[in-house]
Amino acid sequence: MSIFGGQMRSVIEWKDPSPDVLIWRWDGSGDELKNASKLLVNPGQAAIFVYEGQVQAVHDFSGLFELRTANIPFWTTISKFMQGFESEHKANIFFIRVTEFLNQKWGTKAPIKYDDPKYKFPVGLRAFGNFSFHITNVRKFFTEIASTRSIFNIAEIRNIIVDRLLTPLTDLFAESGYGYSEIDKKRVELSKALQDTLAEIFVPLGFELTDFRIENTDFDEDTKKRIDRISDKMADAQAIRALGEVDPASMRNYATVEQLGALHQAANNPGGTAGVGVGLGAGMGLGQTMTSMFNTPAGFTGGRQIPCTKCQNSIDETAKFCPQCGTPNSRNQMVACVSCKKSIPANTKFCPECGGPQTAKCSSCKADLTQGAKFCPHCGGSNS
Known part of the structure; x- marks a missing residue:
């Protein structure tokens, strides 16, 4: 009263x-x-x-x-x-x-826009979560934020926090190096990084975030369509990779064709120059990823792939043995020419040094010998 x-x-x-x-x-x-x-x-x-x-x-x-x-x-x-x-x-x-305010909900009203750092296409992303905060400096907070109004509600400080986190959040997604498919499993790491960044903004205003969490993300419709196209191309790439016997150079050519296809689609996009930019970024990013995959097909270690003579698994041409069944790689074995005794690849029909045929006969019983045999399997005679 x-x-x-x-x-x-x-x-x-x-x-x-x-x-x-x-x-x-x-x-x-x-x-x-x-x-x-x-x-x-x-x-x-x-x-x-x-x-x-x-x-x-x-x-x-x-x-x-x-x-x-x-x-x-x-x-x-x-x-x-x-x-x-x-x-x-x-x-x-x-x-x-001055108590701690727990579990304050936050969310982006509209999708934040950035370029996917891995696939190089525009992303529209909504993010949601919660945060906790408390006043650390009463004088600063009152002077910088609240002023002399008769009532200052918690909703007002919540709006201030959300408004000021949008730019750091956008920068974080763009600079993190994580592609669209990695964001969910990196939410804890991203949340901690953003909380550290926001401390530099809010502590001078007299309060701090004691906890900050990104709980969910949601792509806009345009981004979902781009992701679907990339997923389809990645599935095609995996199918080709599974063949195993396709020459790596051909695989790289396929990746190049896919890049050109993305550019062609972008050029015919009604979105004009923006569409071209989308196609270029997504095409280049996808092409690089596919090329990387093609450069390392299953079992590939650096050379041309050939089938194993026994199990038909793809192996490196320079391998000495098949990594699946252990059969020696006959194309990588060397034997002596039956005429000049020079070292030549096994199963060679004519010596590249002297031109002599590689059909040998036992000097004792005249039976046919396998290439490189030192003893006759029929009479036991030496053929060295």
Whole structure:
């Protein structure tokens, strides 16, 4: 009740604070402030004395204080300013909540736009999550954020936080190096990185995020269509890779054709130059990825692929043995020419050195010998 009601309140306090209110201005008159006998600051609150729009004192510990006998700097400052005051509108007491505010929901109202760092196509992405925060510097927060309004709601600080995280969030996705398919499994890492970045923005304003989480992401329709096209091309690439016997050069040519196809599709896109940019980025990114895949087909170690003479698995031409069945690679074995004794590849019909046929006969029984045989399997005679 005001002074005009016949009596004045003697206790300065925030009665029944709403859970949605962060800062509340005490509604007592100037005379009530001058004649108050007690100050009650509940746990999780702080009191602020403002004179002529400037913060003059902050009381940030809880308790019930007898103002006539207690020697507290907060009340000493108030008493000094209130001596001979002329207008009750010059002085105000504000209460502010300094507890931690948990699980505040946030989300991007519209998709954020950036270029996928791996596949080089435009991405539209919505992100959602929650954060927790608390006031770390009452004076700074009141001065920089809240000003002297009679009520400052939690929803207002939530909007400020969301508005100021959009640019760092966009930069984070663009610079992280993670493609669209990796974002979900990297959410914890991305959340921590963004929380660290936001600390540089919010701490100077008097508050900090004690927790920040990206809980879900959702691509816009245009991005989903691009992802579907890339998935189809990747499936084709995997099918070709599974063949195993396709020459790597042919595979790289296939990747080049796919890049050109993306460019052609973009050029015919009604979106004009924007469509060309999309095609170019996606085509180049996809082509590079497919080329990388084609350069390392299953079982490939660096040379031309040939089939194993036994199990038909694709093996490197220079391999000595098949990695699947252990059969020696006959194309990589060397034997002596039956005529000039020079070292030549096994199964050669004519010697590349002397031109002699590689059909040998036993010098004793004249039976046909296999190439490189040192003893006759019929009579046991030496043929070295």
